[in-house]
Amino acid sequence: MTRRKMIVSGGLGFLGSEIAKNFFQEFDITIIDNLSTNVLTIDDLARICGEISYKNMDLANMSEEDKIWLNTELKDTTIFCHFAAAVGVKKIDQSPRDAIINENKINHDLLQLLAKFKTRLIFASSSEVYGNQEDCKEEQSLQIGSPDTLRWGYACNKLMTEFLIKSHEIPHIILRLFNVTGPGQSPEYGMVIPKMVRDAKRDGRIQIFGDGKQTRAFCHVKDLISAMKYLINEDRFDNQTINIGNDKNRVTIEELATQIKLTLDKSIKIEKIPFNHEYSKNSKDILKRSPNIEKLKSFYTPKVTLQEIIKDIVQGCDE
Numbered sequence: 001m002t003r004r005k006m007i008v009s010g011g012l013g014f015l016g017s018e019i020a021k022n023f024f025q026e027f028d029i030t031i032i033d034n035l036s037t038n039v040l041t042i043d044d045l046a047r048i049c050g051e052i053s054y055k056n057m058d059l060a061n062m063s064e065e066d067k068i069w070l071n072t073e074l075k076d077t078t079i080f081c082h083f084a085a086a087v088g089v090k091k092i093d094q095s096p097r098d099a100i101i102n103e104n105k106i107n108h109d110l111l112q113l114l115a116k117f118k119t120r121l122i123f124a125s126s127s128e129v130y131g132n133q134e135d136c137k138e139e140q141s142l143q144i145g146s147p148d149t150l151r152w153g154y155a156c157n158k159l160m161t162e163f164l165i166k167s168h169e170i171p172h173i174i175l176r177l178f179n180v181t182g183p184g185q186s187p188e189y190g191m192v193i194p195k196m197v198r199d200a201k202r203d204g205r206i207q208i209f210g211d212g213k214q215t216r217a218f219c220h221v222k223d224l225i226s227a228m229k230y231l232i233n234e235d236r237f238d239n240q241t242i243n244i245g246n247d248k249n250r251v252t253i254e255e256l257a258t259q260i261k262l263t264l265d266k267s268i269k270i271e272k273i274p275f276n277h278e279y280s281k282n283s284k285d286i287l288k289r290s291p292n293i294e295k296l297k298s299f300y301t302p303k304v305t306l307q308e309i310i311k312d313i314v315q316g317c318d319e
């Protein structure tokens with residue numbers, strides 16, 4: 001039997017590389033990445049997955065040759081996992097324009113090709129599309145902040161990509177991801193647990209931006225992968241949107257810092273820093289965000305606890 005083929009865009013990033021590591025036995029995998037925020041090299045990945053195809057390509061600036069290559073690849077591709085994007089509150093704050101343009105330009109060429117071949121698409125959208133809303137149910141109306149605060153460009157990008165996927169009639173599953181984390185996630189660009197763990201180990205201190213009362217719910221990447229294993233091999237949720245997160249791991253940032261401190265070393269200092277000392281006026285902190293995962297739970301219940309997530313990231317962090 002011929003093996004199915006999967007393309008993973010952003011496949012050298014945190015989530016994309018986990019997809020490659022967990023699906024290479026089932027699929028022939030091709031990675032596309034432009035090495036802008038990758039956490040692995042293709043050689044790192046090949047040591048885990050064996051020989052793996054790789055195309056160093058900027059999806060936002062495809063040459064004619066790139067388009068021809070992708071056109072040929074898509075002819076026999078079963079599934080395209082689209083995980084390439086400019087990611088992270090800090091990265092978006094530093095260069096909001098680049099992040100917005102990146103997604104916009106990727107959409108321009110990529111989605112037309114996916115539509116042409118009707119390639120089944122898994123798209124990594126984000127909980128950011130829920131804006132400041134506390135209730136985050138897939139079908140509800142959305143309310144995103146003003147364009148005067150540029151961070152909302154990331155949410156609008158993700159939402160516009162969702163609209164474009166649907167309007168191009170590409171067979172799809174949209175995953176709205178809520179703080180998916182784990183060992184291997186970069187501490188740069190504002191990913192909270194890897195940053196707190198790295199800072200605690202390296203500098204003996206953990207920084208909290210704001211009063212620490214803001215809440216988040218963290219989900220281990222293993223749970224995302226388990227949910228994807230189901231979704232990829234079934235068609236029950238095709239052309240739907242699904243929140244992926246873990247509502248049991250909801251915590252204030254202050255409690256999170258304390259748990260990390262207790263896991264590592266009680267002498268670590270926790271410092272509170274005004275949000276606007278770290279982030280520009282283009283950023284705005286979200287006070288509460290917790291996934292509504294009723295739909296996810298109809299086929300998969302996330303299992304990894306917050307304590308296990310912290311331990312796993314601590315073990316994987318080499319400062």
Ligand SMILES: NC(=O)c1ccc[n+]([C@@H]2O[C@H](COP(=O)([O-])OP(=O)(O)OC[C@H]3O[C@@H](n4cnc5c(N)ncnc54)[C@H](O)[C@@H]3O)[C@@H](O)[C@H]2O)c1
Pocket residue numbers: 009010011012013014015016032033034035036037038039057058059060061082083084085086087102106124125126127176177178179180181186
């Ligand atoms: N981790 C989370 O909790 C989370 C939450 C919401 C959404 N997401 C989405 O999941 C996806 C993956 O996130 P991640 O955490 O793995 O981030 P990441 O930064 O580790 O991975 C993104 C990868 O995409 C590549 N890339 C960026 N622009 C590209 C381009 N124009 N052409 C080719 N490659 C490009 C980068 O080099 C990087 O390797 C992103 O779309 C992100 O928006 C993640």
